[in-house]
Amino acid sequence: MPEDIQKRKDDHLALCLRGDVRAPARHSLDSVRLEYDCLPDLDLDEVDLSTTLFGRPLRAPLLIGAMTGGSDSGAAVNRSLATAARELGLGMCLGSQRAMIERPELAWTYDVRAMAGDLPLVVGNLGAIQLNKGVGVAQIREMVDRVPLDVLALHLNPLQEAIQPGGDTAWRGLWERVSEVVGGLELEVIFKEVGAGVSRAAASRLAALPVAGIDAAGVGGTSWAMVEALRAEDTPAGAAGRNLAWFGVETARSILNCRAAFGDRVVIGSGGITTGYQVAAALALGADAVAMSQPLLEAAEGGSEQVIARLEEILFELRVVMFCTGSGSTSALRGALAEPGALAQRGMEREREQGQAKGRRG
Ligand SMILES: Cc1cc2nc3c(=O)[nH]c(=O)nc-3n(C[C@H](O)[C@H](O)[C@H](O)COP(=O)(O)O)c2cc1C
Known part of the structure; x- marks a missing residue:
């Protein structure tokens, strides 16, 4: 069975590199x-990208998103990504660690600190649905003993599982099960979607659990409906996955929903x-940081130098936007929206304000 997981994970890497699984x-x-500001009262060089996430200092509000581990090719990708994260002082997320729960000898493929040295923030990963299938506090503790983590992300991916050949679709009772397990762990836990986003109602239910946060991962x-459709080929699931490729909550809306809750x-x-x-x-709408996955996988094909080059381009552009909005720090960006009215038309402004008010109340 674990061989199946490895094969599926390698298929995912290959399909995500083909490019036709990205939103057109x-x-x-x-649209935000x-x-x-044509008269910013600061120097470009003064713009401070640094932030603190989960109590850990990052040089910029950016994480390399959850992708891989569990196979030789996954380990090679993790090495390139982790080297870039260390070099730039960014966070690093691991792909699903289910393979190493089933085969502990694969732990090395996720051990990014052993590969790349002192990373400021490592976020582990497991499908929340695995908790409905018998994974519990003991297995997660063992996993963390093998590969130390700062935070664990439990991913929520019902659309992907529904399209995936042999996917896990018994989701009834998962909220209660997650509540039990999260309560028994010493580690900070967050939720994440995988690219279909988080509705307002779901964000509220998830926020009722004792977790440290959420990754909004929107459309x-x-x-992942499309990735699994390509694997499911000419079957009803394949057809459904192609039709539902962009079903879900768009990234901007998902961030607002998560911030409000x-x-x-x-x-x-x-x-x-x-x-x-x-x-x-994303930061202006209320995100504390962002994560990027597939575009960095493409860069990782060319090794850590290309990942670093890609990230440096993005961070330079972020610096320019901060300079030209008069934002000396990432927190200052929260007030930098030009047209709150336009957001209101999209029904987003009220949610942003509610989220900020809640944040202020703490
Ligand atoms: C090759 C690949 C593998 C992924 N594997 C995982 C995974 O194991 N666990 C997870 O939570 N998300 C996984 N994701 C989803 C990403 O973390 C992210 O939520 C999603 O791809 C949307 O971000 P993007 O548009 O920047 O790729 C994977 C993404 C890619 C591209």
Whole structure:
């Protein structure tokens, strides 16, 4: 069975590199207008990208998103990504660690600190649905003993599982099960989607659990319905996956939903982020940091230097946008929206304000 997981994970890497699993439409964060300031009262060099996430200092509000581990090729990708994360002082997320729960000898493929040295923040990963299938506190503790983590992300991916050949679709009772397990762990836990986003109602239910935050992972980038449709080929699941490729909550909306529900807990914005402007827009809507996955996988093919080059481009653009909105720090970006009215038309402004008010109340 674990061989199946490894094969599936390698298929995922190959399909995500083909490029036709990315959203073709304009990204929701490109519609967010930031207020341009033609007289910023600061120097470009003064702009401070640094932040603190889960109590850990990062040089910029960016994480390399959850992708891989569990196979030789996954380990090679993790090494390139982790080297870049260490070099730039960014966070690093691991792909699902289910393979190493089933085969502990694969732990090395996830051990990014052993590969790359002192990383500021390592976020582990497991499908929340695994908790409905018998994974519990003991297995998670063992997993963390083998590969130390700062935070564990439990991913929620019902659309992907429904399309995936042999996917896990028995989701009844998962909220209660997650509640039991999270309560028994010493480690900080967050939720994450995988690119279909988080509705308002789901964000509220998730925020009722004792977790440290959420990664909004909305529609706009990699579609896991599409990835699994390509694997399911000419079957009803394959047809459904192609039709439902962009079903879900767009990234901008998902960030607002998560911020409104999670108050002052951590919200990570992700799902199709490829530019510095989009990073700035995500922060303006209330994200504390962003995560990027597939675009960095493409870069990782060329080794850590290309990942670093890609990230430096994005971070330079972010710096320029911060300079030209008069934002000296990432927290200052929260007030940098040009047209709150336009957001109101999209029904987003009220949610942003509610989230900020909750955050202030703490
Ligand atoms: C090759 C690949 C593998 C992924 N594997 C995982 C995974 O194991 N666990 C997870 O939570 N998300 C996984 N994701 C989803 C990403 O973390 C992210 O939520 C999603 O791809 C949307 O971000 P993007 O548009 O920047 O790729 C994977 C993404 C890619 C591209």
